[in-house]
Amino acid sequence: MATRKDVAVRAEVSETTVSRVLNSNGYVEETVRQRVLQAIKDLNYVPHRIARSLKTGKTQDIACITHSVTNPFYGELVLGIEEEAYRRGYSFSLFNRDLNERDYYDALRRQAHDGLIVLSPVEWTRVADLQSHLNGLPVIAYWDWLENPTIPYVSADLVDAMKLAVYHLLSLKHERVLFLGHEAQRLEQNPRLLGYQRALSEAGIPIRPHLIQGIPRWEDSLSAGYERVIDVLNDGQTFTAIAAANDLLAIGAIRALHDKGFKVPEDISVTGIDDIDIASYIDPPLTTVQIPKRDIGRILATQLIDHIEGHKQFFSLPPLKGRLILRHSTAPTDILRSEFND
Template sequence: MNNATTSDVARLAEVSTATVSRTLNTPNLVRPEVRERVEAAIEKLGFIPNDSARALRQNKTRLIGVVVPTLSYALYAEFYQKLQEALARHGFFALLATSEYDLHVEAEQAIRLIRQGAQGLVLVGKVREKRLSDFLAASRVPTVNTYVVDPTDNTNNVGFDNVKAIESAVDHLIALGHRRIAMLSGITTRRNDRALARRRGYEATMQRNGLETEGWVEEAPYTIAGGRSALRSMLDRALEPTALVCGSDMLAIGALQECKTRSINVPKDLSIMGFDDLEIAAHLDPPLSTVEVPSKEMGITAAECIVGLCLGTELPSRTVFETGLVIRSTTAPPRAPSR
């Protein structure tokens, strides 16, 4: 844990220690330009206020900050539930925040959780806003990244290979005989590293098999409405895919709804692959073929990892989970061309 003091912050920000205290306790009474200097110094030094810092050094808070993109998506709710249960078994408790897939909000929430006494952090993905990365490096707060695996570093990762997972879905469609395979992807421009990895995995697999990808990808939020809108846009451009691979089950459900509206038979006219294997996937009409993601197991393992790091009983580690195909009724060989 970092041992930066109020005096260190004051010296770097070129203010008095009293001004640092006011910035922490009554920021509305501090001039904006002064407050910005103090806050910048706090983040650069990874400074944690005295009461929280003392408790953290003595491992007394037993609070773990958890920031997930959203709780409106069942996958993250399952992950959090299992993580929380596993933490409780060790006498630790979770402080939860959501980022809505916004890295700036994630940074705000994570730093606030630490200042409120969180002893460690569990985050989703590995791409961070720079100020959060700098703060975590300076404060040396134990952190576990989930839903990703990065073999190039020694940070704590609990996740799966998103590229490999989507490749298995595309390979399945190719094995069925599909050649015109489109993708409904999550929004990659928001620096969502999971969505970007899945899109790259799709493109790499298609190109490896000599298949076209240019113009065959639509990006949308991970919602049913997003899936409907993305497929509608694709079909309105007169694209005629025989198969669709989706970056999430919610996108796939939206695509199924759009197909029903347009009287497109799934899977005879269009095969659809989801991603996540949400509980609802098996109960759709037709039941959704998808990629199973071990969200519950990741939650449990992330809890075990962060507790070990906070107690000093575990070294930085990487846990890689396997995903699997769940083939139901939305994928089939493409319809034979009419003679």
């Protein structure tokens, strides 16, 4: 197994220089740094993390609290974090939302971490009170509300994402569009609903409160979308399209429509947001708005690790934009055969 001394000999530098490169501590000329990195790669050198931790006072580990490991959206965020963390020589510990507040505190207190990533403002509201107990642990969050947090964050423009989906439906002459998404006490906590309302208002189409279907407790599962659409159909509500707040709700809605005898998109069009992998494989493939999930994860890890290593302070970025992905779950109203369009 290669040692630090072996790396130094191959790169023709001192062991101190190798340490500076590994720990990002102290100036090293760029050509020399690249020579050391190449020697590390050639020798397949793996630093002894325990020894380095004792010397630097850092664990090379970051904690991550996610809203739901069952939603592939958050899985993609985690993959982006993992890729960047691994590239920078860090590992990370993952905590799911099923933990209660005391569990969060105990887990973070028992295990030494250099920083914390929170993958939802919903989760941050649950752990914010713990910040004073974390001894100045650096924290950054993925933020999908309009309310500005008190911690550094990276965000996606979800108002714009929903507007893209609704504009697409409006371009197909849909006017009775059902919103299927999270239920929030304040509009600032629900950018997707705000995007839905703005798109309709800008098109001069009245907002029909009965077509706004909020799902409580921030549930974003297939079953939540399925059950809510079944309830709406049983109530006799009429609409020609569904704008879902995420792909899981949209896919659940499509199954509910099928089970009630409606065809997508011949009877009712459906859009989602996120562009998770399964969205392109369901029948019909889902028209959705692609959110740059892995990019968000990489940026979160980059900002946190840069802060930990003292390279940069946290800095604000504009919200990342989504991109409309057209597939086969939407169609113009003039081809609809549903009684909803009579």
